Amino acid sequence: xxxxxxxxxxxxxxxxxxxxxxxxxxxxxxxxxxxxxxxxxxxxxxxxxxxxxxxxxxxxxxxxxxxxxxxxxxxxxxxxxxxxxxxxxxxxxxxxxxxxxxxxxxxxxxxxxxxxxxxxxxxxxxxxxxxxxxxxxxxxxxxxxxxxxxxxxxxxxxxxxxxxxxxxxxxxxxxxxxxxxxxxxxxxxxxxxxxxxxxxxxxxxxxxxxxxxxxxxxxxxxxxxxxxxxxxxxxxxxxxxxx
Numbered sequence: 001x002x003x004x005x006x007x008x009x010x011x012x013x014x015x016x017x018x019x020x021x022x023x024x025x026x027x028x029x030x031x032x033x034x035x036x037x038x039x040x041x042x043x044x045x046x047x048x049x050x051x052x053x054x055x056x057x058x059x060x061x062x063x064x065x066x067x068x069x070x071x072x073x074x075x076x077x078x079x080x081x082x083x084x085x086x087x088x089x090x091x092x093x094x095x096x097x098x099x100x101x102x103x104x105x106x107x108x109x110x111x112x113x114x115x116x117x118x119x120x121x122x123x124x125x126x127x128x129x130x131x132x133x134x135x136x137x138x139x140x141x142x143x144x145x146x147x148x149x150x151x152x153x154x155x156x157x158x159x160x161x162x163x164x165x166x167x168x169x170x171x172x173x174x175x176x177x178x179x180x181x182x183x184x185x186x187x188x189x190x191x192x193x194x195x196x197x198x199x200x201x202x203x204x205x206x207x208x209x210x211x212x213x214x215x216x217x218x219x220x221x222x223x224x225x226x227x228x229x230x231x232x233x234x235x236x237x238x239x240x241x242x243x
Contacts, residue, residue, distance in 0.1 A: 119176065
């Protein structure tokens with residue numbers, strides 16, 4: 001009985017050790033906040049949230065651009081860029097500086113999205129789509145990337161932007177070129193496995209927009225409630241002397 005127990009105990013210890021050494025399916029990581037800067041003094045909590053959400057949404061689009069170029073390398077080769085990285089930097093710079101993307105012939109916002117996702121569009125579709133989507137998001141945020149006390153957000157515009165992203169994702173998956181090919185290769189489900197990273201990244205953008213839309217809707221109602229809470233607190237929620 002004792003001889004049987006010892007090998008069993010050793011086996012359990014070995015399995016536990018191996019389990020502890022195995023890698024988790026995904027890195028746990030940690031929350032990393034942005035560095036503080038003086039401009040935050042001119043921001044309310046909602047302003048700061050909108051600024052962070054916009055930055056994250058643009059970064060999501062840049063990650064999607066990288067993924068799309070990797071799956072569709074023929075797109076960046078339509079341009080004068082000498083490589084994928086340079087093609088991405090050209091798009092990123094144009095977005096951040098509020099420029100116009102020449103192949104879209106001056107189109108902005110949803111008009112640019114429609115052109116980028118048209119089957120007959122012959123230019124770099126990845127660049128056009130990412131630029132157009134970013135321009136639509138910035139337009140929905142009143143043309144701004146950073147937000148301060150005098151800025152306001154239209155909840156309906158943010159909500160509409162989220163729906164526009166949903167429509168764009170559907171178009172990417174359903175529309176075909178004249179040759180019957182997908183506009184761009186993105187998510188993939190096949191014998192080799194499942195790649196749904198595009199859908200997840202688009203989902204993050206939609207989720208942030210919907211949350212910010214809800215916060216913008218609540219803004220003025222919460223301001224009134226906070227004012228009343230301040231009045232009540234000033235009258236009744238004071239500590240009493242104990243001696």
